[in-house]
Structures are given as structure tokens and as C-alpha cells.
Amino acid sequence: MSEPRDLLARTAELSSDFLESLDERPVLPDVDYEALRAAFARPLRDEPIDPREVLEQLVSDADPGIAGIPGGRWFGFVIGGSLPAALAADWMTSTWDQNAGLFALAPAAAVAEEVAGEWLRELLGLPEGVSYGFVTGCQMAHVTALAAAREHVMRERGWELGDRGLYGAPRVRVVVGAKRHVTVDRALRLLGMGAPDVVRADDEGRLVVDELELDDRPTIVCAQVGEVNTGACDDVEAIAARARGAGAWLHVDGAFGLWAAAAPSLRHLVRGIDEADSWATDAHKWLNVPYDCGIAFCAHPAAHRAAMGMRDGANRDQLDWNPEFSRRARGFPVYAALRSLGRSGVAELVERCCAHARHAAEELARLPGAEVLNEVVLNQVLFRFGSDEQTGDVLRVVQRSGEAWLSGTTWDGRPAIRVSVSNWQTSAADVERLVGAFRAAVVDAAAV
Numbered sequence: 001m002s003e004p005r006d007l008l009a010r011t012a013e014l015s016s017d018f019l020e021s022l023d024e025r026p027v028l029p030d031v032d033y034e035a036l037r038a039a040f041a042r043p044l045r046d047e048p049i050d051p052r053e054v055l056e057q058l059v060s061d062a063d064p065g066i067a068g069i070p071g072g073r074w075f076g077f078v079i080g081g082s083l084p085a086a087l088a089a090d091w092m093t094s095t096w097d098q099n100a101g102l103f104a105l106a107p108a109a110a111v112a113e114e115v116a117g118e119w120l121r122e123l124l125g126l127p128e129g130v131s132y133g134f135v136t137g138c139q140m141a142h143v144t145a146l147a148a149a150r151e152h153v154m155r156e157r158g159w160e161l162g163d164r165g166l167y168g169a170p171r172v173r174v175v176v177g178a179k180r181h182v183t184v185d186r187a188l189r190l191l192g193m194g195a196p197d198v199v200r201a202d203d204e205g206r207l208v209v210d211e212l213e214l215d216d217r218p219t220i221v222c223a224q225v226g227e228v229n230t231g232a233c234d235d236v237e238a239i240a241a242r243a244r245g246a247g248a249w250l251h252v253d254g255a256f257g258l259w260a261a262a263a264p265s266l267r268h269l270v271r272g273i274d275e276a277d278s279w280a281t282d283a284h285k286w287l288n289v290p291y292d293c294g295i296a297f298c299a300h301p302a303a304h305r306a307a308m309g310m311r312d313g314a315n316r317d318q319l320d321w322n323p324e325f326s327r328r329a330r331g332f333p334v335y336a337a338l339r340s341l342g343r344s345g346v347a348e349l350v351e352r353c354c355a356h357a358r359h360a361a362e363e364l365a366r367l368p369g370a371e372v373l374n375e376v377v378l379n380q381v382l383f384r385f386g387s388d389e390q391t392g393d394v395l396r397v398v399q400r401s402g403e404a405w406l407s408g409t410t411w412d413g414r415p416a417i418r419v420s421v422s423n424w425q426t427s428a429a430d431v432e433r434l435v436g437a438f439r440a441a442v443v444d445a446a447a448v
């Protein structure tokens with residue numbers, strides 16, 4: 001059997017080989033499903049295999065199907081890579097293998113998360129005293145925060161949700177913008193709250209505040225900062241004023257957009273953010289920690305605790321603030337990422353990504369037939385070509401080129417292409433390669 005020390009040294013070497021290959025690798029290889037499947041689908045043997053052999057084979061079998069997500073030429077969805085300090089801390093997190101549900105079980109994990117949660121609160125411009133839970137991503141942050149919201153608005157109507165459950169409960173009205181993220185709907189579905197009322201969105205995807213009509217029914221309003229196609233931010237200040245006037249709970253989806261609060265030049269986009277009642281965001285997107293990590297914040301710790309809490313300990317136990325019981329020590333990589341960047345580093349990372357997005361938009365707009373569809377206020381660029389067919393063809397050529405990867409989307413009922421700059425590694429040269437790939441593809445696609 002190979003020694004653990006040798007095995008881990010080899011793992012570090014393979015990891016470094018991979019990271020160093022990112023500049024040259026095709027970003028997302030043309031995947032041959034059958035070949036990938038055949039490589040993995042060996043018969044499960046009766047006998048054990050030496051871990052070193054398992055590792056070597058895993059890495060070589062997986063390689064053709066590994067996307068260049070950690071590299072600078074990945075512009076797909078809104079993803080983010082891993083800062084070196086965060087990756088290193090994540091390795092230690094696996095090595096330490098702490099069960100980060102309880103302080104008593106894993107004290108350092110609990111304290112690192114406590115400090116990281118407080119740092120995040122401050123960086124993101126949230127009020128003192130908010131509670132937080134570290135979850136797998138923004139999806140579960142919605143579930144956590146909306147569970148707290150539901151608890152709170154029902155309690156205000158004299159309904160103790162924990163005891164009585166949802167059967168016969170007063171109906172809670174949930175109001176969302178037409179361009180809310182799909183994860184909000186799924187969170188509502190998981191919570192048994194049914195389909196929301198939908199308010200129209202404007203051309204950039206922002207909820208039209210004048211059409212937000214609230215009354216005295218128990219209500220949760222979901223606003224959004226950072227629409228996934230355009231990066232547009234709802235006018236949270238105006239929405240908060242209406243929500244407060246009606247006694248409604250305001251939840252904000254800030255999966256990536258909330259990070260504008262950490263950058264002085266962008267903070268105006270999220271004005272009024274501190275007036276919400278709950279917030280959901282990600283660390284695995286713009287903070288660039290490895291998957292998976294999201295955070296739910298709540299301005300009503302009692303409601304948060306009533307929704308998720310299990311115990312009464314002297315110290316903060318993580319399991320009182322998130323839906324998991326046993327779980328990974330997500331606080332370590334976040335703590336390490338924030339320490340390594342510092343306040344100015346976080347601001348610089350966010351501003352740099354936005355500057356790259358603006359530059360990409362200017363360059364892409366120059367390509368024959370290209371039209372940029374959004375105001376590039378943040379890190380997202382939305383564009384298309386003259387015809388839907390050309391948009392599809394050009395995108396496919398770029399995806400296949402391996403030079404950059406980004407996804408198609410639908411905007412105004414028509415195909416469009418979305419660039420997201422969320423990776424700490426993305427450089428001006430990477431943006432040039434992205435634009436170059438499109439320049440070449442416009443010619444290629446025309447020839448097809």
C-alpha cells in the first residue's frame with residue numbers, strides 16, 4: 001500500500017499540473033459521453049486497489065471530461081474559480097474532516113465560520129446583529145432565509161409554524177420580479193408555499209417598483225441584485241420602502257450582485273440593501289472559494305433560529321442556522337479567502353471583473369452583426385448577432401474552439417449569449433482570447 005504522505009504529495013503534484021495546464025487546455029473539451037462512460041464504467045472489483053493506482057486512474061479517466069472552470073477563460077453561467085488560499089484551506093478542510101455542525105465537536109471550524117460570517121456581513125454592508133448560516137449555495141440560502149421569513153410573517157399573524165405546521169395556516173403571499181432566479185421558485189416549492197405573484201420586469205430585468213402592489217396580507221417580497229443575464233440590480237431602496245410600509249418581509253437574492261457592496265465604485269447599485277430582512281449570496285461565485293458555499297443572512301435571528309434551530313448551546317452551533325446537521329467546515333475556505341484578499345483585495349477583484357466585462361462588451365459590440373443587449377453595470381454581458389441562427393452558430397463555434405466557454409440564454413424570447421466575468425484569474429489576455437474566438441467564429445459561422 002502507498003503511504004499517505006506519498007499519496008498526498010502526488011495529489012498536490014497532479015493538482016498543480018492541472019492548474020498549470022489551464023491556459024493551454026480547451027476550456028470545455030468536446031465531450032464523448034461513450035468514451036467517458038467506458039473509462040469509468042469498469043466492473044467494481046471484489047479486491048481492493050492501491051490508493052495510488054486509484055488516484056492516477058481517476059485523474060486520467062476524468063481528464064477528458066473536466067471543464068476549465070478554475071481558469072480565466074471560463075465565462076459560462078456565473079461561476080468563479082478558487083483563490084489559492086481558499087483552495088489550500090479547502091484541502092485542509094478535507095484533511096481535518098471536521099463535522100462542522102457543533103462547536104463541541106469541531107471548535108476551530110465553528111469559530112472560523114463565526115469570524116468569516118461577521119467579516120462577510122460587514123463587507124456586504126449588512127446591519128450589525130444579523131444572523132447567518134453557511135449552506136451549499138444560494139439555492140439553499142433561499143430555502144433557509146425564506147423559511148425564516150415564513151416563520152416570521154406567520155408568527156406575526158399568531159400562527160406558530162413549528163407547532164402547527166402549514167395545514168390550515170394563513171396563506172403567505174410571495175411577490176417576485178419576472179426575472180427572479182429559478183432557485184427562488186424551487187425554494188418556495190420546497191417550503192410548500194406555492195407559486196409566487198409575479199411583478200413585471202423592465203428591459204434590464206429589474207422589478208418595476210411602481211407595479212409592486214402590497215396590502216395587509218402576510219407577504220414576502222423577493223428582490224434581486226444581479227440579474228443572471230444582465231447583472232442589473234433591483235431598486236432595493238424603493239422596494240424596501242414599500243415593503244416596510246406594508247409590513248412585508250423583504251428577501252434579497254444577491255448570489256453575486258451583493259458583492260457590489262464590497263466595492264466602493266459599485267456600492268450605489270445596491271443602495272438600501274441594509275434595509276432588507278434577509279439576504280442570500282454565494283461565496284463560490286465572486287469570492288472564488290471552491291464549491292460549495294453559499295450564505296443566508298437574516299435580520300431577525302429569532303425567526304432564523306425558530307426555522308432552523310435545534311439546540312441551546314452556550315456557543316454558536318452551526319446546525320442552528322442551516323438546514324444540514326452534519327456538514328463540511330465551509331468557514332475555513334471563506335476565512336482564508338477573505339484573509340488573503342483583505343478588504344481592498346475583495347473590492348479590487350469585483351471591480352476588475354466588471355472592468356473586464358465592460359471591455360469585453362466594447363470589443364464584442366464591434367464585431368459585424370453583434371449587438372450588446374444590456375447596460376454593463378456589473379460583470380455580465382448579454383449580446384446576440386443579427387439572426388437567431390447566426391447567434392446559435394457563432395456560439396457553437398466558439399464553444400468548440402476551446403478558447404473560451406460561455407453559455408447561451410434567452411432574452412426577450414430570443415437566443416442570446418452571456419458572458420460572466422467572475423473568476424479571479426481572468427486577465428486582459430483572456431478577454432482578448434474570448435473576443436478573438438468570437439471574431440474568428442463570425443467568419444467561420446458565415447462560411448458554414
Ligand SMILES: *Cc1c(COP(=O)(O)O)cnc(C)c1O
Nearest residue numbers: 078137138139181183228255282
Ligand atoms: C447562481 C445564482 C443562484 C443559485 O445559486 P447556487 O449557488 O447555484 O445555488 C441564485 N440566484 C442568482 C441570481 C444566481 O446567479
